Amino acid sequence: xxxxxxxxxxxxxxxxxxxxxxxxxxxxxxxxxxxxxxxxxxxxxxxxxxxxxxxxxxxxxxxxxxxxxxxxxxxxxxxxxxxxxxxxxxxxxxxxxxxxxxxxxxxxxxxxxxxxxxxxxxxxxxxxxxxxxxxxxxxxxxxxxxxxxxxxxxxxxxxxxxxxxxxxxxxxxxxxxxxxxxxxxxxxxxxxxxxxxxxxxxxxxxxxxxxxxxxxxxxxxxxxxxxxxxxxxxxxxxxxxxxxxxxxxxxxxxxxxxxxxxxxxxxxxxxxxxxxxxxxxxxxxxxxxxxxxxxxxxxxxxxxxxxxxxxxxxxxxxxxxxxxxxxxxxxxxxxxxxxxxxxxxxxxxxxxxxxxxxxxxxxxxxxxxxxxxxxxxxxxxxxxxxxxxxxxxxxxxxxxxxxxxxxxxxxxxxxxxxxxxxxxxxxxxxxxxxxxxxxxxxxxxxxxxxxxxxxxxxxxxxxxxxxxxxxxxxxxxxxxxxxxxxxxxxxxxxxxxxxxxxxxxxxxxxxxxxxxxxxxxxxxxxxxxxxxxxxxxxxxxxxxxxxxxxxxxxx
Amino acid sequence: xxxxxxxxxxxxxxxxxxxxxxxxxxxxxxxxxxxxxxxxxxxxxxxxxxxxxxxxxxxxxxxxxxxxxxxxxxxxxxxxxxxxxxxxxxxxxxxxxxxxxxxxxxxxxxxxxxxxxxxxxxxxxxxxxxxxxx
Ligand code: SF4
Numbered sequence: 001x002x003x004x005x006x007x008x009x010x011x012x013x014x015x016x017x018x019x020x021x022x023x024x025x026x027x028x029x030x031x032x033x034x035x036x037x038x039x040x041x042x043x044x045x046x047x048x049x050x051x052x053x054x055x056x057x058x059x060x061x062x063x064x065x066x067x068x069x070x071x072x073x074x075x076x077x078x079x080x081x082x083x084x085x086x087x088x089x090x091x092x093x094x095x096x097x098x099x100x101x102x103x104x105x106x107x108x109x110x111x112x113x114x115x116x117x118x119x120x121x122x123x124x125x126x127x128x129x130x131x132x133x134x135x136x137x138x139x140x141x142x143x144x145x146x147x148x149x150x151x152x153x154x155x156x157x158x159x160x161x162x163x164x165x166x167x168x169x170x171x172x173x174x175x176x177x178x179x180x181x182x183x184x185x186x187x188x189x190x191x192x193x194x195x196x197x198x199x200x201x202x203x204x205x206x207x208x209x210x211x212x213x214x215x216x217x218x219x220x221x222x223x224x225x226x227x228x229x230x231x232x233x234x235x236x237x238x239x240x241x242x243x244x245x246x247x248x249x250x251x252x253x254x255x256x257x258x259x260x261x262x263x264x265x266x267x268x269x270x271x272x273x274x275x276x277x278x279x280x281x282x283x284x285x286x287x288x289x290x291x292x293x294x295x296x297x298x299x300x301x302x303x304x305x306x307x308x309x310x311x312x313x314x315x316x317x318x319x320x321x322x323x324x325x326x327x328x329x330x331x332x333x334x335x336x337x338x339x340x341x342x343x344x345x346x347x348x349x350x351x352x353x354x355x356x357x358x359x360x361x362x363x364x365x366x367x368x369x370x371x372x373x374x375x376x377x378x379x380x381x382x383x384x385x386x387x388x389x390x391x392x393x394x395x396x397x398x399x400x401x402x403x404x405x406x407x408x409x410x411x412x413x414x415x416x417x418x419x420x421x422x423x424x425x426x427x428x429x430x431x432x433x434x435x436x437x438x439x440x441x442x443x444x445x446x447x448x449x450x451x452x453x454x455x456x457x458x459x460x461x462x463x464x465x466x467x468x469x470x471x472x473x474x475x476x477x478x479x480x481x482x483x484x485x486x487x488x489x490x491x492x493x494x495x496x497x498x499x500x501x502x503x504x505x506x507x508x509x510x511x512x513x514x515x516x517x518x519x520x521x522x523x524x525x526x527x528x529x530x531x532x533x534x535x536x537x538x539x540x541x542x543x544x545x546x547x548x549x550x551x552x553x554x555x
Numbered sequence: 556x557x558x559x560x561x562x563x564x565x566x567x568x569x570x571x572x573x574x575x576x577x578x579x580x581x582x583x584x585x586x587x588x589x590x591x592x593x594x595x596x597x598x599x600x601x602x603x604x605x606x607x608x609x610x611x612x613x614x615x616x617x618x619x620x621x622x623x624x625x626x627x628x629x630x631x632x633x634x635x636x637x638x639x640x641x642x643x644x645x646x647x648x649x650x651x652x653x654x655x656x657x658x659x660x661x662x663x664x665x666x667x668x669x670x671x672x673x674x675x676x677x678x679x680x681x682x683x684x685x686x687x688x689x
Binding site: 030031157160243274 | 599601606607609613627630634636651652653656663664665667668669670672673675682684685686687
């Protein structure tokens with residue numbers, strides 16, 4: 001993985017010192033809350049319902065075992081003993097105190113970590129495929145590009161006060177494991193010249209109030225043109241993006257209002273005025289970064305056949321993925337235990353994962369946007385031991401990619417913007433869905449089902465638009481009501497879900513979801529996914545089952 | 556009023572004049588043929604003035620460029636690194652933010668960046684340039 005050199009280390013230390021000084025001026029009254037707010041947000045510090053929340057960057061989801069232990073230390077000493085992994089591959093501490101934050105940032109800096117631009121109207125933490133470097137279908141490792149962009153965008157002087165937040169995601173495989181087309185800018189890397197990639201550049205994806213799948217901005221862009229193009233894409237957005245309405249301020253709205261063609265022309269016109277030579281060092285820097293990732297930390301070995309039965313076999317089937325190196329496996333660790341809070345991990349669990357990474361996975365851990373963890377280099381011969389250790393740590397749920405692998409944002413339990421709770425809905429659903437999966441597994445049937453994501457407000461941090469079954473918590477007439485969308489997809493066939501109809505109370509949601517799944521099970525062709533069935537049938541049969549039968553029963 | 560310059564010098568000035576005053580949100584059609592421009596930022600969260608400065612520099616404006624308006628000390632770095640030569644600060648803002656916060660604005664902020672832009676008037680070298688110096 002990428003290792004900080006003295007420059008990177010000095011950079012995060014300087015930022016930590018700067019932030020400490022900013023907090024001091026705020027506490028001394030030299031900065032108003034309005035002036036301080038963008039400064040603290042740019043350092044991942046939110047004021048939530050009960051306390052400050054600190055969001056720590058895990059750039060492109062890569063963590064060392066030592067860094068995971070640093071997070072465990074912070075959870076124990078500055079929070080209530082746990083942390084929450086987010087859909088942006090970040091980690092949030094929900095119970096921090098303003099006066100502690102500068103110390104926390106210092107501790108992070110010593111571990112080669114930071115909270116730079118995990119929030120605020122700037123270029124956010126860059127995300128990438130969590131299976132980078134180990135996935136069998138990978139054409140280009142997205143991590144060097146993501147690290148290059150992390151460096152370029154960190155403390156960028158010109159793009160720090162944009163109209164709204166700006167998210168960049170990078171993938172390098174046909175399968176999209178990073179929801180690339182739901183980013184403000186998405187990059188798909190392909191093999192290019194001299195070991196440097198070429199890119200398709202996508203623009204204007206996003207969720208929130210106006211969900212959009214990104215559009216193709218430029219195809220097959222040479223490496224040397226990628227950064228100058230992004231530079232001008234951001235500049236045109238900074239100058240022309242709307243600032244009068246926060247819900248119309250994302251680049252997706254600018255592109256929709258200008259039209260893709262006109263936006264593209266404005267970007268190329270700006271790029272023509274810029275001295276492209278000043279980006280020339282991006283190439284050698286890319287090579288330097290890529291060298292950190294080029295050497296695989298493991299050598300091929302002969303793999304004994306893994307004997308499996310019962311729960312272990314089910315866990316292998318769902319949580320273990322083929323590795324590009326013979327004799328190894330990619331192990332996904334589910335943070336979606338039955339009845340648990342999606343994405344939450346205790347300090348003890350963080351330490352257990354760190355110990356497993358040290359022992360079995362080249363001391364490396366990944367965080368997925370689906371709020372799970374990954375041990376990327378596990379020898380196949382050690383799978384049983386890893387599984388046993390995960391049982392000890394209460395992390396052995398074998399449900400990766402199944403319906404009970406629910407994405408959920410923190411919602412009204414923490415978030416100041418929330419209109420409804422999401423955590424209790426996720427907990428109740430995970431119990432129901434896991435029972436269904438267990439029944440299927442016991443019967444020797446396929447437990448697969450629709451993906452299911454939950455957001456506690458229209459901002460859609462829980463990616464509800466991108467789920468086969470999306471659940472959005474709203475507040476109508478002083479009561480929480482949950483709106484259901486169907487048919488969304490967050491993968492390479494990115495699609496936005498359609499609203500099914502009027503919402504439901506929290507208590508009704510599990511029954512409604514079961515009914516939707518029941519319709520799919522009844523209608524699906526052999527092996528058909530929920531998304532395919534939905535595309536074939538449309539929403540009518542689901543609507544009928546959910547609303548008409550309910551009315552019938554009530555009458 | 557007070558002036559903070561890109562070289563870090565800082566002091567009280569009696570008066571200030573620029574050939575042209577622009578709002579930070581002004582779209583740039585052509586580069587004004589003047590010797591000095593003052594760009595006023597409408598709000599602390601409105602970063603258009605930074606891009607306007609960089610566009611002016613990229614299109615060859617070589618005169619004096621000064622930022623003013625709703626800036627806080629922490630944005631002086633952004634201004635200078637986006638192509639401004641100086642920041643003009645009102646007495647009211649000096650009193651509220653503290654004279655020392657403005658005096659030290661360019662030394663208390665992170666000075667080194669990964670990529671130093673050609674339009675910058677700041678002292679950064681760019682970490683990429685330092686790494687690949689040979
Ligand atoms: S979707 Fe809404 S409630 Fe959930 S974390 Fe985002 S802003 Fe908060």
